[in-house]
Amino acid sequence: MLSSERIRVLGKADGAVPEPVPVFDDATPAVANxxxxxxxxxxxxxxDAAADGVRIFVNGGWRSPEYQEQLLRRAVSKYGSPEEAARWVATPGTSAHVSGDAVDIGRAEARAWLSKHGARYGLCQIYRNEPWHYELRPEAVEQGCPPMYADPSHDPRMWR
Structure with a gap:
């Protein structure tokens, strides 16, 4: 690497959530975006969850394409291949996090509450292997959430 080259450190401005944040945190780009x-x-x-004594926290939300790419590279390293990594992390071009259309919910009690009540708000778990990952499906208010994909590699949106 040339001495004039810099490695960009990706952090909160790129959508990283080092500590879970409340869903009302407008200062955190992962939520605000x-x-x-x-x-x-x-x-x-x-x-409504708070009325039941449950606080919903965000572990992940909007992400920059650069941050999503970093997560994907880490997943390839961890799982040994792009095919295995695709079961957990989407490419920047297909990720619902990059478009701001997905949120990862922290704390088991919040995930349990959303699993039971989320369809009332159009909030649906999309992947069976990711109980924390929710996306908006407005039709779920009337029809219930659609069947889950086993993991992101089964989601046709990821095949672009």
Whole structure:
């Protein structure tokens, strides 16, 4: 590497969430940059969950393409191949996190609450292997959440 080259450190501004944050945290880009409809549904759910004594925290939300690429590279290293990594991490071009259309929910009690009540708000778990990953499916309010994919590698949106 040339001495004039710099490695860009990716952090909170790129969507990293080092510590879980409340869904009402507008100062955290991972929350503030979520799609407004998703964020509205999430906040409505969080208000109702709080009435049940459950606090909903975000472990991940919007991510920059650079941060998503970094997560993908780490997953390839961890799982040994791009095919195995695809079961856990999408490419920047296909990730619902990069578009602000996905949120990862922290704390087991919040995930359990959303699993039971999320469809009322259009919030659905999308992947069976990722109980923390939720996306907005407005039709779920009337029809219930759609069947889950086994993992992201089974999601046709990832085949672009």
């Amino acid at each position: 979520l799609d407004p409809a998703l964020l509205g549904a999430l906040r409505a759910a969080a208000a």
